[in-house]
Amino acid sequence: GIQVEQSPPDLILQEGANSTLRCNFSDSVNNLQWFHQNPWGQLINLFYIPSGTKQNGRLSATTVATERYSLLYISSSQTTDSGVYFCAVERGNDMRFGAGTRLTVKP
């Protein structure tokens, strides 16, 4: 099956800093999503981005499908950004998640 790798596995930031999270995948996909799982376990859909660039407030994402990676940018991080960020790719009916990047934003 398709392999999904996320980096870095852990990231600690000071409030206000910027960060870039990366998602690499091993095969062509027809869907890619970024999710945020907050410290209370709730999963939030951030971006549905099989290709191109999208922005939503302080977050933006870029997927380069031909090179099989996606990037999630977080600018001016806040403590509420803490949690685990998952990248998920879909090929046909098969959806695979990466292991996640655990982000901790310190005040």
Next chain:
Amino acid sequence: NAGVMQNPRHLVRRRGQEARLRCSPMKGHSHVYWYRQLPEEGLKFMVYLQKENIIDESGMPKERFSAEFPKEGPSILRIQQVVRGDSAAYFCASSPPATSARAQYFGPGTRLTVL
């Protein structure tokens, strides 16, 4: 428009009992997915259903686990004779009936604890 709803949010069972987890998709969504998140692990796909059909159950354990999505009512994930290793967060997601790739929207999850 209410989001994906799951109940119960927390479920405690003793070994050998049955667990039933319910998922009501978003209005207008006819595709449901179940995922399991074991402690300190990522999300793992379990099963993909449309109304009255199981499309892909490649992630379901071969025994004790079953899922359904009837014509009326919520999708049900059923775990028979639970064991401690079944303790996990179970998430349901739904997506609309489009033929092309589509976004999935997650419910709040059900946290199952097996004593």
